[in-house]
Amino acid sequence: MRIDLHTHSTASDGTDTPAELVRKAAAAGLDVVALTDHDTTRGHADALAALPQGLTLVTGAELSCRLDGVSMHLLAYLFDPEEPALLAERELVRDDRVPRAQGMIAKLNELGVPVTWDQVARIAGDGSVGRPHVASALVELGVVDSVNDAFTPEWLADGGRAYMPKHETDPFEAVRLVRNAGGVAVFAHPAAVKRGRTVPESAIAELAEAGLDGIEVDHMDHDPDTRARLRGLAGELGLLVTGSSDYHGSRKTCVLGEFSTDPEVYGEITRRATGAFPVPGTGGAA
Structure with a gap:
């Protein structure tokens, strides 16, 4: 079994x-x-x-x-x-996920990464938006090679440069x-x-x-x-x-x-x- x-x-x-x-x-x-x-x-x-x-x-x-x-x-x-x-x-x-993702996008923009809310929302589709969707956007943009590579202090890991709490x-x-x-x-x-x-x-x-x-x-x-x-x-x-x-x-x-x-x-x-x-x-x- x-x-x-x-x-x-x-x-x-x-x-x-x-x-x-x-x-x-x-x-x-x-x-x-x-x-x-x-x-x-x-x-x-x-x-x-x-x-x-x-x-x-x-x-x-x-x-x-x-x-x-x-x-x-x-x-x-x-x-x-x-x-x-x-x-x-x-x-x-769940309700805190959208403003959190928008905050991460704003931080990424400040770091020179041209990610947008429309891009992340498209990736999330009908799902509850989260860090993996933002990470997938970074992969699409060629900033990182994989979703796992986005979960580092450089980007989205806890306490990372673009991290936002929820x-x-x-x-x-x-x-x-x-x-x-x-x-x-x-x-x-x-x-x-x-x-x-x-x-x-x-x-x-x-x-x-x-x-x-x-x-x-x-x-x-x-x-x-x-x-x-x-x-x-x-x-x-x-x-x-x-x-x-x-x-x-x-x-x-x-x-x-x-x-x-x-x-x-x-x-x-x-x-x-x-x-x-x-x-x-x-x-x-x-």
């Missing part, structure tokens, strides 16, 4: 529509895929409508959080998308909101140092005490030694261990199913969730 619990579509910063994503997941031999767009559940309906037979969809979102000045992401699975408190917080984060949820509050909405909370790529500063392991222990369910260990941004260390930490703290691709379509080099989650862990996630339930595909739209 192959399970990938972290993917993105055009509802946020992926390049595949939700329908394309689930079809590609089935073609890649996955049995279960989670759609976890940034701070939104807007792609779920289209994914469900196109869900192929033999593939199960786990609905979710990747929540933007910040702890002591360090950006971090929380994967929320199988929560009630209409629960008022969590919905209001997601909307607050509203991000306190992770302890995020865990509380997810759990109150019947969901399961997993810390995404907690040791992805290439993305910038990471929170200390002592904070992961505190989050575990506050109700965090698990940590994403098997991820492209964790080398083997890091994965081994995180697996040991999860064992000490009684946290679930997940693995996933963090697939973004053509915007990143990772492929669907590159890393996966143990079926027993997936079973425990579904047992803990009360806000929503995995949906098995029945054929989907043509």
Whole structure:
């Protein structure tokens, strides 16, 4: 059983529509895929409508959080998308994305980069605009060679020359909101140092005490030694261990199913969730 619990579509910063994503997941031999767009559940309906037979969809979102000045992401699975408190917080984060992107564009213009809002908006399409869309604009303009190359202090990394902060949820509050909405909370790529500063392991222990369910260990941004260390930490703290691709379509080099989650862990996630339930595909739209 192959399970990938972290993917993105055009509802946020992926390049595949939700329908394309689930079809590609089935073609890649996955049995279960989670759609976890940034701070939104807007792609779920289209994914469900196109869900192929033999593939199960786990609905979710990747929540933007910040702890002591360090950006971090929380994967929320199988929560009630209409629960008022969590919905209001997601909307607050999402609504801050446009002025943030416009601020980054202004900084880039000051640095002599001729990026425009129209260009970034075109790249984002119907998705929630974010740094990867600005990064893609830099690639289009030939400023950098790849999206990853834009996430450096030279450009868009936290604290970088063109960086702009946005509203991000306190992770302890995020865990509380997810759990109150019947969901399961997993810390995404907690040791992805290439993305910038990471929170200390002592904070992961505190989050575990506050109700965090698990940590994403098997991820492209964790080398083997890091994965081994995180697996040991999860064992000490009684946290679930997940693995996933963090697939973004053509915007990143990772492929669907590159890393996966143990079926027993997936079973425990579904047992803990009360806000929503995995949906098995029945054929989907043509």
